[in-house]
Amino acid sequence: MRLGLGLGLALPQSGTRPFKPTSIPNIALWLDAADASTIAQVSGSVNQWNDKSGNGYNAMQPTGAKQMVSGSNTINGLNVLYANAKNMILPAGLYSYFGPSQPWTMFIVKQDLIAQGASQFFYLGSNGLSNINEASGVLSNKRGNSDHGGQLAITQDLLPHIVGGISRANNFLYAIRDGVIGSFYAEPTAGTQTQMYIGSYNSATSAAVVVNYAEILLYAQEFNNGNGGPDFDAVNSYLKTKWGIS
Template sequence: MSISILVVMLLLTAEACFAEIPLWTPFYSTNTVQAWYDASDLDTITEVGGFVSQWDDKTTNGYNLLQSGDLRPMFLATNQNGNGVIRFDGTNDTMAAATITPIVQPWEVYFMLKNLSNSSKPRLLTGAGVTLYQFVNTGGGKPTLNAGSGFAFASALTPGEGHFLRFTANGASSIGNKDYVEYGPGDAGTNSISEIRVGGTAASSVIDLDMYECVIIQGIMSDDDRRRMEGYLAWKWGFEDKLPVDHDYKSAPPYYYAPATVVIVE
């Protein structure tokens, strides 16, 4: 009678024993990343004299953000926690992807950004003519999600301070998260994301904004991956102090541990 021996191949080579465990990134999520803009990745930024004409999407979808002339935002190197940022001047700077395949619900959008004032109403994502994200003048710079009846956050973003934002629309309700506090629900409507635009509309509603990172996810992330995303963004951009005291990644950033290879030998 054969005896089955379960062998867990934790290490395949001597070199693997000392391989560095990588930090977790959105690409390790079990969800599909539809678009990802990362100002810390210099390979994704095309700039001349500090003015950015192209900010590449890190996914294979190629939803690159474009601009020309005096509408280009500025690239500031090592501006936040040693990382570069894209600064929109609040006068006329905007960037937008030429065309995208509409991203249908359910979806989630994660931002790490700093608004430099509360004076304007930028539209970062739009769908079927309906604003999916904006700062609202009447609310004193509160971010809001308008898909169906949507919702607004209870408090404004503090000017000059970095903020984490998450917006979720699942076809039934919409939920927001500002600095790890949830708001909502509201009516999600059925809007797809049909435009990706940063800084405001082409002719109006622009804002002075430092954009650090934006990740658009297809579907709803698991609780584990959502906490990893929060930890990843907080530690990368130097805002780990904003994480709740009981957060999984309050004391260290998330790492990616590849599943162990299991071999059954008979």
């Protein structure tokens, strides 16, 4: 029996549509290593990782010796970018999102591959003092010259995690991991950024990281005033399911 043909009938759909990060407003950046169409590489060495947000903020690395590797490692059966003292440079158009009193929330799916006392995997600014990092059992979201930043006590291990940070318009900083939000820290000294890296800071070999990078999302908003909320939970649920994070 044929239904709904030429009768103007809308048949119900079973199930629900899969979540997409772009369904949440104010998405600024979406890098997804599982999507091979977004990765430009030569023999596995990645020179460009294209932004799926629609904003065109593609991450690039023209220097061969600093390029991450695609096609060698996976998380939950999905491709990731392997970085061993490598980095990707984000474009200047993103700098304004991290300026003074600018709200943002960042999610980074990554996996440490060796025990690292200090793992600094996202850098802002020309001096590398603004970053999201792990050290001595603490995840920090730092900005400016602060030695503190928003912090969250964690167990450092070799499992994949969703890490990142929230910055509120009042310059309160929070660190986040796997949906847990740490305590805030007021950082009034935030300045305009001049450089931005995924991975090791460009000139600091002592801060080299050995990491798999899976997916990165940046939103130009502070979810529920830094307290999480439905959109925050939706992003975490999507990333946990996709990358097999418990």
